[in-house]
Amino acid sequence: MEIIRVPKMMREITKNLKIKSKTIAFVPTMGALHEGHLSLIKRAKDENDITVVSIFVNPIQFAPGEDYEKYPRDIDKDCEKLKNIEIDYLFLPDVNSLYPNGYSTYINVENLSDKLCGKFRPNHFRGVATIVCKLFNIVNPNRAYFGQKDYQQTLIIKKMVEDLNIDVEIIVCPTIREKDGLAMSSRNSYLNEIERKSATVIYKCLKEGEKLLKAKINPSEVSERIQNILKKEPVIKEIQYAGVFDPFTLEELKELKDVCLIAIAVKIGETRLIDNLLVNL
């Protein structure tokens, strides 16, 4: 595994590999790698000649007061995991090389960015779209891999790629879960023991919602029942959203559709957790 820190060097490497007709896989991450990330990387390796993973905690997708400073960073442990899984390149840029003084260009995917998480995280998806576009321009991959846990993010990235004619195939991989159902997330490390145990309620709600939808219960009622379960859990300090949504527009569903998205965002203590499930009817 080679570690590349300079954007222009990263670009030259993949450019030369593409001239040799190698296919490039790209897995952008913010580090603190867990089994979810590793599952993306394994799939990326399986489907391509060369695998590039980036680790970059992107400041412009955090709002003031969010957890940019305390976001978990453990580059040594991450490197060990990446070496074990045998990737080709780790792209590890610093903040100044991607956002030098005077940086001022932003990409906005309208409509989708204002829904769900976008309501609670101002400019979050603008930051996500911008960094992903930048990284794509640097790494120039054939395929890029994202986890379904960040469903709205995958939808916005696919929309950006389509709208801006970016020549990258976006591949969304299943959410990886702990044994008790909690979706893997770097932010799970923030939870204390009690919070960690209670956090399983999120997945329970998703599965309960799935059961109800399959029983043809109306989406509005399903949303209400999910919220009632969450409200009974004392460690949940805030329910940001919890319900049944259109998987393409992210609007609240009033009637059943062929595919329904159940999505939840809650604060457990100070920790914001999200999860979702696509239900085929």
Added chain:
Amino acid sequence: MEIIRVPKMMREITKNLKIKSKTIAFVPTMGALHEGHLSLIKRAKDENDITVVSIFVNPIQFAPGEDYEKYPRDIDKDCEKLKNIEIDYLFLPDVNSLYPNGYSTYINVENLSDKLCGKFRPNHFRGVATIVCKLFNIVNPNRAYFGQKDYQQTLIIKKMVEDLNIDVEIIVCPTIREKDGLAMSSRNSYLNEIERKSATVIYKCLKEGEKLLKAKINPSEVSERIQNILKKEPVIKEIQYAGVFDPFTLEELKELKDVCLIAIAVKIGETRLIDNLLVNL
């Protein structure tokens, strides 16, 4: 010359040429080609293996009430000129292929886009940045050529390319002028005979401003003198801006710098004309 209308076909063509290590030049235009465009194309041909010209009147850079509908379009004449000059590919997409229903991704280069023309053309540079990024992603050129007449546009595109790590070299070519100094522009065709004659005052102001700056006259006074000349010209219905600006920030200059930008935007009758001059001191 081959005419390509489908974005994916255009992309495949240049992708294959790049694998063969051909250098691709790209000249994006809105058609109604004049000597200014042709000078860009000649330079593009000289410096690269393959030359791609696009003609696309980009709806999202026109505000409501501007001249999108009546913008001059003469594709037959344009094709003839391009065949004569012997380019390789004309990319001629239709509006629906670039902005299908539900299109929603926009690129904003903050700060620079609000200055000068940006004050009078809401969302204009957002539209410019977005279409140029799209076209770059489709054509994937090594170098792209723009005229200095649209100075602010060139600055914004260079900033976008730098900020988003786009792998294209931006080359800005000198403004081409009529014998009497009027900058070539597709919009000159809107002018009636009297307006056309009076329009030369713009270049006269630029040259007068240059003379004054070289005589070390303070920029604020130079701006005032230019505006006074323009005010005396009865066909000028509106002076949107006219003065001396910082060529990097586009802020009004209070003191002389090594390089000063004199820039003017006026309405002659219903026709909006812009021009500029860089003055090295």
